[in-house]
Amino acid sequence: MDVVQEVLEKHRKELDKYKPITVEKHLECRLDVGTLLITDPNDLDDRQIASAEKENYLRALTRDNTQLLVNAIWELNTERVDESIVAKLPEPTTVLPRMRKPPGPRVLTKWEKFAKEKGITKKKKEKKTYDEVLDKWVPTYGFKRAEAEQNKDWVLEVPQNVDPNTDMFQKKMDLRNEKVAKNEIQRMKNIVRAKKIEMPRSGYLGPEAATSSQLLTAVTVAKSSTASVGKFQNKLPKEREARGLGVKELIPGAKRKQSHIADQPEKEANLDLIKSVLNKKPKLDVEKAISLQKQDERLARDAESGNKPAKKSSKKGKGSRKAVGKKPKGNRGQRAPGKKAAAGRKRR
Amino acid sequence: MSLLRIRKPKTRKGKKVLLAREPQLVEPARTMVFLDGRKCGGNVKQCMKDLQQLKKPLVKVLNRKNDITPFDDPSSLEFLAMKNDAAQFAFGSTSKKRPDNIVLGRIFENEILDMFELGIKRYLSISDFKNEKIGTCVKPCLVFNGPKWAQTEELRRLRNLFIDTFHREKVESIRLQGIEHVLSFTVTDDMNILMRSYQILLKKSGQKTPRIELEEIGPSADFSIRRTKIASEDLYKQSRKQPKQLKVTKKKNITTDGLGNTKGRVHLGKQETGSIQTRRVKALKKTPEEKRADRQKKKVALKAAAIEALTASG
Structure with a gap:
């Protein structure tokens, strides 16, 4: 101890x-x-x-x-x-704010989404393909592809239906540039879709970017977007309306109807219409004419021989009912709401 | 009037830069961007230089004067932080109205999360202390003194900002001899913040754990809190949200013992002894008497059931 x-x-x-x-x-x-x-x-x-x-x-x-x-x-x-x-230090208990939000899953592009739905898988292209014209193996993409194409298409045919003076090389280049631009726009659209921003198809681009005429159009369209097509909307003093044929034509992306107003003066247009009706000549249907002729001949022959044409059974049946008046038109032609249908089968 | 083009990177380096600006699962250590205001000199300049010294190499120093007022219009500040991929900023300025002013803040999603305007009341820089210096890239210990740190939301956020600024980066392990720097922040009753920086000297104590002595190495500053802007509760919560993928999910029935052996427990479910095929033995077969008895029993049970059913219906 x-x-x-x-x-x-x-x-x-x-x-x-x-x-x-x-x-x-x-x-x-x-x-x-x-x-x-x-x-x-x-x-x-x-x-x-x-x-x-x-x-x-x-x-x-x-x-x-x-x-x-x-x-x-x-x-x-x-x-x-x-x-x-x-x-060895333990895990910190103090939670510090992040610099950015945690990343979410990558948003698919429109094509990727479609391909996934349809089960389309990407096919891998060969890096080089054999070109019969050049008698060489030519890269399908990337380095030296353009050069190979230039060698191959050193001359281009001008098709018969175009102006013989067109520059086909320029045309080819334009086509390519157009494709590139289209692709760029689609890329933008995919970005917009991924960021979930509401974007108009065209036209109005938001208060920061829009021009005054675009703003005016937007206001006009918005005002007419009521049940009564904006008839009872109040107007501001000195308010202008966007110019256009109508509200529908102002909406970006909406289909444009052809105007009934032509360049021709009204009187002339109407006269033309009348003339076209009056100058109508009956159409000659040769087959119909032949069949009519044949029928006439047959009737004449029957009368000569004294034989009466075989009478159809008088029994009333579904098939025997004669068509009286006009055949009803299904969803075609003008309806005259005031008029009662003069003839025809009464449908229940 | 044109759509803002979102450019595709043309070079590999450009791609790298853009990728670094995208949200990441594990974020790298925070860099701090240092900006000068319209006028920036004297104590503020010295203070900024010392902060850079403390934060090296996680700094980005911009030397031009900037006509920015962070509390009125922070947009250009946010832009500069975004361009430099910095999560924090220090903005120094001095004016008649606010002499020796330093604004410390941090960024979330390219916008200012919170910022604090500190006025320097007294300042002693690192060079004012004539003694041995510590090396760069030393992870400091952080000490917060005073009961006030936890009392108001503003001070809690400021404390969090100081931790965020000075903890450098998250580490898994630390060399014991490498613990040689301590930063202390004391909040007094009149809401002044006293920042001190000491070197740790490890002395013998006769035990495994050493006895500690401190030696002041600077910078040493007394700050007063001027204007503040703190994030709303929602935004702050959002910014602290950690990605789900990083959460450690506990695996059931797996344990590790002291020797490092992993042990698993397996559940087999109920065994159906009635239906499984077993070996047939003659001795276990039923005798004709037993079979007869069984049949009889079944018959009696059926009869009883029938009678019961009849009485119930009648």
């Missing part, structure tokens, strides 16, 4: 040589070892902070708190890496 006492005594004496590593705190400090952070909620000594001893006080306070943090770090699991001792 004496030995134990002695050893303990010796150890205590040894410890007395050094300053302590323990720290007394009234309230417990909050530690986040993962970020090497300690928050001390204990009250400060106001008198010391106001006095000249401020710096010493702050240093002592910080020392105590750092000691607490260091004590916690030294208790962590350690390992040896390249002649130095490394402590």
Whole structure:
């Protein structure tokens, strides 16, 4: 027993040589070892902070708190890496704001979506294909493809139906540029769709980008978008209306109806109409004429021979019903709502 | 009147830059962009330089003067931060109305999340302390003293901003000898923030854990809080939302013991002993007497059921 006492005594004496590593705190400090952070909620000594001893006080306070943090770090699991001792830090508990929102799944383009629905998979093209004209293996895309194409199409035929002076090379280039532009627009549209921004098909582009005439059009269209086509909408003083044939024509992307007003003066147009009706000549249908002729001949022959034509059975049946008057037209022609249908089968 | 073109990168480097500006699952360490205001000199300039020293190499320093008032119109500030792919900014300026003014803030989704205007009341730079310096890229310990840090929302956010600014980056492990720097932030009752920076000296304590002594190395500053702009509760919550993919899902029935062996527990479900095929043994077969008894029993049960059904219907 004496030995134990002695050893303990010796150890205590040894410890007395050094300053302590323990720290007394009234309230417990909050530690986040993962970020090497300690928050001390204990009250400060106001008198010391106001006095000249401020710096010493702050240093002592910080020392105590750092000691607490260091004590916690030294208790962590350690390992040896390249002649130095490394402590494994736990996951930080302090949540810091991110710089950007977490990324979501990539939005598919219109084509990708369609292809997925239909189960279309991408076919990989061969990097090089054999060209019979050039008698060479030619790249399908990328490096030296354009050169190969130029070699192949060193001359272009002008088709018969176009002007013989057209530059077919220029035409080819234009076609290509058009394709590139179309592709670019589609890319933009995909971006817009991915960002879920409402965009008009064309025309009005929002208050920042639109011109005054576009704004005017937008206002006119908006005002007429009521149940009564904007008939009872109030007008501002000096308000202008967008010019156009009508509201429908102003809506971007809406189908344009052909105007009934032509360049011709009205009188002339009407006269033309009458003339075209009056000058109509009956059409000659040769087959019909032949069949009529044949029927006449047959009737004449029958009368000569005294035979009466075979009478159809007088029994009333579905098939025997004679068609009286006009055949009803299904969904065709003008309806005359005032007039009662003069003839025809009464339908129930 | 033209659509803002969203350009496709033409070079590999340009693509890299654009990709870095897109949202990422694990974000890199935050860089801080340093900007000068209309006038920026004296203590503010010195303070900015020291902050750069502390944050190196995660800094982007812009040396031109900027005619920006962050609290009135932050748009050009946001633009500059976006261009430099910086998550934080420090904006220094000095004027008659607000002498020695430094604005610290951070960005979320290319817009300012929160910013704090601090007035420098007293400043001692790193060069004012004549002693041994610590190396760069040292992850500092952060100490927050005073009960006020947790009391108001503004101070909580400011504390978070300080942590965000100075914690450098998240690390998995740390070299024990590398813990040599501590930054202390004390908030006093009159709402002043005292920032001190000390070097940690590890002394013998007769135990495994060393005894610590501190030596001031600067910078040392007394800040007063001027104007502040903090994010709304919703936005702040949104900005702290972590991606789902990073969440560790707990796997059931798998444990690791002290020796590092992984053990799994397997559930087999109920065994259907009645229906499984077993070996047929003659001894287990039923005798004719037993069969007869069974049949009789069944008959009696059926009769009883029929009588019951009849009485119920009648």
